[in-house]
Amino acid sequence: MTRVPSVFLFLLLLFLIVLHRSMAAAHHHHHSIVSETCKHSASGDPNVNYTFCVESLQSVPKSKHADLRGLAIISVKLAKADAKHTKSRVKTLLKAKKMSRYRKSCLQTCRELYSDAMASLRDSVKLIEAGRYGDANVYISSAVDAPGECEDSFKEGSIKSPLVKENYDLFQLAVISLSIASRLG
Numbered sequence: 758m759t760r761v762p763s764v765f766l767f768l769l770l771l772f773l774i775v776l777h778r779s780m781a782a783a784h785h786h787h788h789s790i791v792s793e794t795c796k797h798s799a800s801g802d803p804n805v806n807y808t809f810c811v812e813s814l815q816s817v818p819k820s821k822h823a824d825l826r827g828l829a830i831i832s833v834k835l836a837k838a839d840a841k842h843t844k845s846r847v848k849t850l851l852k853a854k855k856m857s858r859y860r861k862s863c864l865q866t867c868r869e870l871y872s873d874a875m876a877s878l879r880d881s882v883k884l885i886e887a888g889r890y891g892d893a894n895v896y897i898s899s900a901v902d903a904p905g906e907c908e909d910s911f912k913e914g915s916i917k918s919p920l921v922k923e924n925y926d927l928f929q930l931a932v933i934s935l936s937i938a939s940r941l942g
Contacts, residue, residue, distance in 0.1 A: 791815055794828055798936035805936055809929045829885050829937040833893075836900060836930035837878035843923040844871040850919055859914045867907035867920060874900040874927065881938070890942040897938055901931040 795810035814820045817831050847868045851861065877896040884893035904924035911918035918924065 790823065790825075790828070791820055794825065794937060795933075797940070798933055802932060802936050804928070804932045806929055810933050813930060813933065825937065826885065826941055829893075829934065829941060830882055832930060832934040832937055833878050833882050833885065833897065836897075836927060836934050837875055837882070839923070839927050839930050840871045840874045840878060840900070840903070843920065843927060844868055844875065846923060847871065847920070857916075860911075860916060863907075863910040863914065863916070863918075866910045870903040870907050871927075874903040874931075878931075878934075881934075885938060885941070888942075890938060893938050893941075894935060897931060897935045901928065901935055904928040904931070 791811055791814045795805070795807050795814065798810055799805045799807035813835055814828060814831060817835065820828060820831055823831060847864050851864050851868070856864075877899045881893040881896035881900075884890070884896060904927045907920060908918050908924045911920075
């Protein structure tokens with residue numbers, strides 16, 4: 758009678774060891790695909806911030822099991838969500854009662870740029886899913902330009918942009934997306 762529990766405990770312990778190793782391997786895979794992809798992107802493009810890349814991609818649970826194509830789609834969707842969030846922020850800023858015409862014009866320009874970026878990023882996801890990587894890269898490239906153009910509109914009028922962080926974030930997400938998608942084909 759006492760042998761059954763000890764055999765059971767042995768099997769339970771063995772199961773837990775195997776489970777722990779497989780979970781560690783899965784964690785290592787997740788860490789390695791994301792970190793290797795970001796390392797490759799950062800070494801190939803001086804605009805890519807490695808830490809930003811890793812943190813962004815790891816924020817999406819699906820990146821744990823993604824391949825390069827999956828990471829490209831994840832990064833583009835992150836960029837699209839960021840563009841949507843920023844466009845919403847611009848709409849809020851445009852509701853301010855007191856604002857110079859020039860500032861209002863800059864914000865309207867940014868709203869249009871972010872709308873276009875959202876559409877380009879949405880289309881690029883579909884193109885990646887269809888295996889049309891070259892076309893996807895063209896669409897992603899147009900989104901890469903949007904934050905800089907938005908920022909430039911404020912600089913031209915010598916006024917401080919209220920979207921510095923948002924423009925930086927979208928630029929990073931877009932260049933990361935472009936770097937990953939460019940590796941697909």
